[in-house]
Amino acid sequence: MITPEKYAELERRILDAVARDAEELIQVSLTIHANPELQYEERKAAALLTDKLAARGFEVERGVAGIETAFVGHAGDNDGPTVAIVAEYDALRGLGHACGHNLIGTAALGAAWALNEVIAELPGRIRMIGTPAEEGGGGKVLMVNRGVFKGIDAAMMFHPLDENALGSATLASNRIRLEFHGKASHAAAAPEAGINALDAVIQTYNAVNALRQHLRSDVRIHGVITNGGQAANIVPEYASAEFSVRAADRPYADETLAKFIRCAEAAALATGARLVYEVREASKYDNMRNNPAMARTFGERLTGLGVVANPRPSGGFGSTDMGNVSLVVPSIHPYLKIAEAGIQCHTNGFREAAASPEGQIAMLNAARAMALTTLDLLVRPELLAEAKREFAAA
DSSP states (O other): OOOHHHHHHHHHHHHHHHHHHHHHHHHHHHHHHHSOOOTTOOHHHHHHHHHHHHHTTOEEEESGGGOTTOEEEEEOOSSSOEEEEEEOOOOBTTTBSTTOHHHHHHHHHHHHHHHHTTGGGSSSEEEEEEOOOTTTTOHHHHHHHTTTTTTOSEEEOOEEESSOBSOOOOOEEEEEEEEEEOBOOBTTTOGGGOBOHHHHHHHHHHHHHHHGGGSOTTOEEEEEEEEOOSOTTBOOSEEEEEEEEEESSHHHHHHHHHHHHHHHHHHHHHHTOEEEEEEOGGGOBOOOOBOHHHHHHHHHHHHHTTOOOBSSOSSOOOOOTHHHHHTTSOEEOOEEEOSOTTOOSSSHHHHHHTTSHHHHHHHHHHHHHHHHHHHHHHHOHHHHHHHHHHHHHO
16 A cells, blocks of 8 residues: 555656656657658667667567567566556658657657656556557557557557647548559550550549548548559559548448448449559557546646646547557547647648657656556556446446
8 A cells, every 4th residue: 555655755756757867858859850760660769769768677578569660668567557658659751750759759768767766666567668650550550459458457648739638539540552453555646545544543533522422521531642654645554542531430431441442443444444452451540539537637647747738639630540559458648739729740840849849848748647647547446447447338
């Protein structure tokens, strides 16, 4: 039984640890930011984070779940619950760390370091779980499916945003790649001899645009043409596109995906092109289910740090593979402000904010709040029991 006096001492030591490590954590954050790496290529970031864990006495597993840049750091060996702090560290193609994953990974490191100061005196264990490829690669999807989150009692991470919020629903999503195979021909001399694969891509877009009026308002379908042909005077014999198909829940996301595929099949039939498509296992992001008890506790910890957070963001939301984690273990995905209102993720302005002093302050506050929330989950069995009841009910 931990007395109130001991509880206060543990809290103070956690906060002191983050303050002591602040300069080093900021340097880690800026180093990752300056060296952006795409999904499943985050070798520098993963090496930096795992080396920092190992230097503080964590037992570190690298290459977990058969993924080179995934890792788990373990601390604590007492009986009791296991709480996971989740890290992300991949960047966006062409934009770098315009989603602030450098802050996410470093905040997880800061929370893990601070908890390691006191874990020997606590019931239970902590794990820092490094999850690559959140930006479309679905690292957590694969890690969940391969059992990395088995034995975890609660999991948490934070995400930067342009406001403070305790969490929100996110969209269940699918990513699909389309390839149309036609027949090349001279576009002027013998167009009738060709089969235009690009026309099939364009017809898919047109069919989807007609479909939109018959879908729920929460659906989002968006995509890009990744290959549209080689020259204007050659009928394109090959064209490809990638789309994201999202909805508020998994069943409707999958229903919408089936309708989308029929649009592509119709385009192939209309043009004479041959369709090949792929929906990758790792692309199936589930909608996030934020645990109310854990979110409330995180919010109380933020308030104690002088940070006020709304229950949920005021704007729209996207998708995250943390949603898949939230279906197997009680989880939270709160947001902390690093940019002025209206500066959205996946923009140049947000990339700059992720390296700004405001971004580093949010990262340190996230480390503090996650560490203190983990402390609460480990030493207050009634809190974890409430979180598990809510999870089971959901």
